[in-house]
Amino acid sequence: MADIVLKTENLTKRYGGVHALEGANFELRKGEHVAIMGDNGAGKSTFVRQITAVEQRTDGKIWFDGKEVNFTGPIAAREAGIETVFQNLALADDLDVPSNLFLGREKVLFNLGPFSILDRKYMRKATEAALVRTAVKIPNLSNTIRHMSGGQRQCVAIARTATFASKLIIMDEPTAALGVQETAQVENIIRTLKDNGEPLILISHNMRQVFDLCDRIVVFRRGRIVANLRKQDTDGNDIVSYITGAKTGEAELAA
Amino acid sequence: MAQTSHGVGGVGYDAKKRAWPAEINVFLALVILVVVFELIGRIFLGDSFLFNTRSDVSGIFNEARLQIIILQVSIVGIIAIGVTQVIITGGIDLSSGSIVGATAMIAMSFAQVATVNGNPNPKAMFLAQGWTDLPVIVPLLVAISCGLFAGLVNGALIAYTRIPPFIATLGMMVTARGIAKWWSKGQPISFPTDSFAAIGKGLMPVIIFLSLAVLFQLIMTYTRYGKHCYAIGSNEDAARMSGIKIANHKILVYVIAGVLAALAAVVLSSKNLTAQSGMGVMYELDAIAMAVIGGVSLSGGRGSIVGTVIGSLIFGVIISGFTFLRLDAYYQEMVKGVIIVGAVVLDQWRQRLRAMRA
Numbered sequence: 001m002a003d004i005v006l007k008t009e010n011l012t013k014r015y016g017g018v019h020a021l022e023g024a025n026f027e028l029r030k031g032e033h034v035a036i037m038g039d040n041g042a043g044k045s046t047f048v049r050q051i052t053a054v055e056q057r058t059d060g061k062i063w064f065d066g067k068e069v070n071f072t073g074p075i076a077a078r079e080a081g082i083e084t085v086f087q088n089l090a091l092a093d094d095l096d097v098p099s100n101l102f103l104g105r106e107k108v109l110f111n112l113g114p115f116s117i118l119d120r121k122y123m124r125k126a127t128e129a130a131l132v133r134t135a136v137k138i139p140n141l142s143n144t145i146r147h148m149s150g151g152q153r154q155c156v157a158i159a160r161t162a163t164f165a166s167k168l169i170i171m172d173e174p175t176a177a178l179g180v181q182e183t184a185q186v187e188n189i190i191r192t193l194k195d196n197g198e199p200l201i202l203i204s205h206n207m208r209q210v211f212d213l214c215d216r217i218v219v220f221r222r223g224r225i226v227a228n229l230r231k232q233d234t235d236g237n238d239i240v241s242y243i244t245g246a247k248t249g250e251a252e253l254a255a
Numbered sequence: 256m257a258q259t260s261h262g263v264g265g266v267g268y269d270a271k272k273r274a275w276p277a278e279i280n281v282f283l284a285l286v287i288l289v290v291v292f293e294l295i296g297r298i299f300l301g302d303s304f305l306f307n308t309r310s311d312v313s314g315i316f317n318e319a320r321l322q323i324i325i326l327q328v329s330i331v332g333i334i335a336i337g338v339t340q341v342i343i344t345g346g347i348d349l350s351s352g353s354i355v356g357a358t359a360m361i362a363m364s365f366a367q368v369a370t371v372n373g374n375p376n377p378k379a380m381f382l383a384q385g386w387t388d389l390p391v392i393v394p395l396l397v398a399i400s401c402g403l404f405a406g407l408v409n410g411a412l413i414a415y416t417r418i419p420p421f422i423a424t425l426g427m428m429v430t431a432r433g434i435a436k437w438w439s440k441g442q443p444i445s446f447p448t449d450s451f452a453a454i455g456k457g458l459m460p461v462i463i464f465l466s467l468a469v470l471f472q473l474i475m476t477y478t479r480y481g482k483h484c485y486a487i488g489s490n491e492d493a494a495r496m497s498g499i500k501i502a503n504h505k506i507l508v509y510v511i512a513g514v515l516a517a518l519a520a521v522v523l524s525s526k527n528l529t530a531q532s533g534m535g536v537m538y539e540l541d542a543i544a545m546a547v548i549g550g551v552s553l554s555g556g557r558g559s560i561v562g563t564v565i566g567s568l569i570f571g572v573i574i575s576g577f578t579f580l581r582l583d584a585y586y587q588e589m590v591k592g593v594i595i596v597g598a599v600v601l602d603q604w605r606q607r608l609r610a611m612r613a
Binding site for chain 1: 474477478479480482483485486488489490492493494496497498499504507556557
């Protein structure tokens with residue numbers, strides 16, 4: 001159990017009569033990159049929302065970093081070390097890159113309550129370091145997010161998660177809205193995270209991307225986990241048949 | 256990976272795409288406006304708007320005019336500093352003019368002298384209680400408490416009942432005006448102590464206005480409070496996800512706006528040596544207009560105190576310019592209206608242009 005970063009047991013979420021997520025058992029080991037795939041409405045995002053406590057689960061247990069956890073909200077989850085890149089980027093458009101990276105956890109020089117003086121030099125340096133570490137290149141750190149391309153924005157969002165030496169990074173379709181070149185940039189960041197041994201859960205529809213970047217693929221269908229396969233044990237056709245329901249994976253789950 | 260330290264995607268640094276501060280555009284507009292008045296003055300009146308043309312006064316510039324330009328906008332300017340912060344967080348404050356009225360009445364009643372020319376002060380509200388000739392700190396604290404309370408109510412309504420700021424502060428606008436009239440049953444309150452009267456004397460309003468502007472410009476740039484104002488204004492959900500306590504912050508913003516309106520009330524009633532229940536009518540809209548002309552975006556997230564100060568100077572130049580050209584005050588208001596709309600239209604164009612370049 002020592003090298004397990006995240007574990008869920010019987011994780012369940014119902015919205016009234018709708019069973020969005022049913023009995024999900026999931027494990028993530030240190031340094032592992034796991035992809036979550038599935039059709040729209042299969043329960044992928046719901047699964048992530050229960051882990052990050054954006055919503056409160058109906059049933060089930062979650063262990064994180066060796067302890068059973070009951071996060072009260074996304075901020076508690078973040079403080080525990082789960083960083084999430086949301087589908088709708090949680091960035092402030094009118095702030096520059098360092099301000100966004102440190103949003104809500106600004107480094108201060110003098111503590112004067114709300115009027116605490118910011119340590120802008122430190123935050124700028126730390127931002128530059130984070131961008132180097134994640135191999136993100138932003139033309140000008142002082143530009144506001146509003147004036148950046150979709151890819152640059154996504155890179156800032158990802159660099160933010162990586163800056164805070166988190167124990168787990170979750171990305172919900174980080175390249176869904178990006179062009180080819182920008183997607184390549186984001187994927188490079190994910191590889192850098194892999195090299196640094198940071199565990200990751202990646203929700204993606206992109207088969208090539210998943211096989212490129214992840215060690216293991218978990219398939220959701222109709223709120224249930226129907227497959228949990230190591231990359232070398234499967235291929236694209238196999239995954240598609242699980243996603244579409246041509247194949248049901250009760251046997252494989254035992255493995 | 257070889258490219259790690261350089262990244263991929265081919266994005267290079269382009270100095271031309273550096274953000275051009277909106278304040279510079281506003282400042283250019285101010286300069287153009289001054290030049291226009293100067294030219295019209297030279298051509299049609301044979302007089303200078305900006306420069307000293309009299310031989311009996313020394314100096315290059317027409318200092319009296321420069322002083323009036325800024326003096327006449329200082330009091331609304333103080334309000335505009337608070338309104339700017341409210342707008343940057345994505346809110347609006349319609350109550351500041353009425354807070355000025357109510358605060359002026361209440362504060363002035365604690366700043367009155369006991370005797371006028373040897374006779375008991377006919378306007379003194381608390382003569383019977385003996386609350387006259389109080390030290391200046393008393394009316395000042397009373398005023399700050401009034402602004403603080405009004406801001407607290409505004410902020411709490413907006414943060415906890417989630418009603419739109421427009422409605423919450425509209426309610427405060429009407430209520431505070433009612434309080435201003437009720438306080439002395441519509442009677443003006445006059446004859447302040449000398450120390451109270453000193454607050455708004457001469458160029459004091461200008462000094463107070465500019466000091467507060469510098470203070471809050473620094474706060475908005477260098478403190479957590481300022482950063483969170485912009486964050487909430489540009490993406491409230493992102494700010495919430497980032498752990499910023501939105502409710503507390505909003506309350507603080509409206510409290511600051513309320514206290515600044517109260518300070519404006521002190522300066523105004525001190526300058527006029529009297530308080531009347533009708534004081535500050537339309538000030539809230541003038542303050543909003545100054546901020547908007549100064550580049551503060553009504554959708555939140557963009558703008559600065561510096562911009563608002565320049566916006567207030569544009570106001571001052573228009574008023575002085577029209578007086579200088581001996582045009583009726585009616586035209587001032589018409590042109591003011593056009594400039595408010597024009598400033599926003601120009602800003603929208605500029606934003607769209609920049610979005611296209613990026």
